[in-house]
Amino acid sequence: MSNIEEFKKIYNFEFEEIRAENYKEIEKKYLASYKEGKEKGFTPVFLVLDDTLLEKFEIDMEDKNTDNIMDIVKSNLEKYKSTNAVEFLKKFQKENIDDYFTEKDYKFDGSEKYNLELSTLFDYDDNFKDDVVLVKVPTKNPYEVLGYFGMGGFNDCPLPAEQVAVAKYWYEKYGAVPAVITYDEIEFYVEKPVQTFEEAKKLAVEHYAFCYDIIEQCYEKFEILADFLYKNIQWYFWWD
Template structure:
């Protein structure tokens, strides 16, 4: 167990399962899905986390800004603060005016409705991707599966408070939006790094009208996935269609 993983376990005070870098990425997803199912019965949420220096430094800086110690007690107080702030927010109300504007510009008739060719679930936030042969991609250092003692996967943004830099929403805003998507689409927060988050959907979204609204919400939540990624909202809709994985990244 690396020093970073030990520190993360100390801060969260819950079970942390280290993932060896030589683990087959497919095996890691299988382990996640097994734990996801167990979590429904045992009331915990598994999240794959990359506990690198940047993420831990982010936690430490946030705690310092609040005059809190870099300990499990400090993290607990910070977590409770985020959750209290998130309770005052409603994801339904986010970006209301912007959504109205976009809805008039995006037409479902112009979108190619094709389900993903490869239905196998694969997350990427923690991978060193081999772009010549993605089957040879490997897992980075300091990757773990954290078993958070909550059934509410959206609370992972409070347990692992990334965000708040550049255009990335604050942890409380991310928690509220993740709750909204969980209640509306069943989305479960599955992976977190210092600049990336991925969601798992046991039942992917296939309703065309809902997908257009969802893509607009995701673009407003994270402009980088379009402007530095797929290029336009229509392409994002196509990416989300019947997809078990949602990907967010902030520059």
């Protein structure tokens, strides 16, 4: 049985298998679907249905002794309401934001960053990955999609309910919407990107609190991460 057929057995949602040649094609597809979702009351999200993500769904159901994934979804969407996102992020932060930034003469890139590439859907050779679906998740609250597809809870990746709480905070502040979920990555589309360097620095520290690997495995310096976030409509997280 293919991974997509296996997904269909677990989730009774409307979705379509996606094939694409380039980033622009994916950007157009996502933005059109996101607009449609606002009108019709659903939230679109790309899933990369590899073996690991499907296995996570199955393990979660076994752990909760249920054969209905919606039991887990309902639990995640109830638990997140008791998580204070600001306090959750502060637990992992130094008190002084400037302590993270050591290159005082760093020159930020002031260019506009309005291309939505969603590179997680492509491999290192820019080939589109197998078993990608675009799911119409039945929620008007975009941040809740992270409670529907419960990756996380390993390698310092927050639990799904914690992810939803933080995503809600970022959605209300920046219009940040989970657009791609894999077994170890999340990419966001951001409707109201950061417009000042100081705000980008604060957000970079929040991103680090949410995902240590974003510095330790990806950007290496807080200045580079803040630069990436400044005016950018796309955010990326990866837990190694």
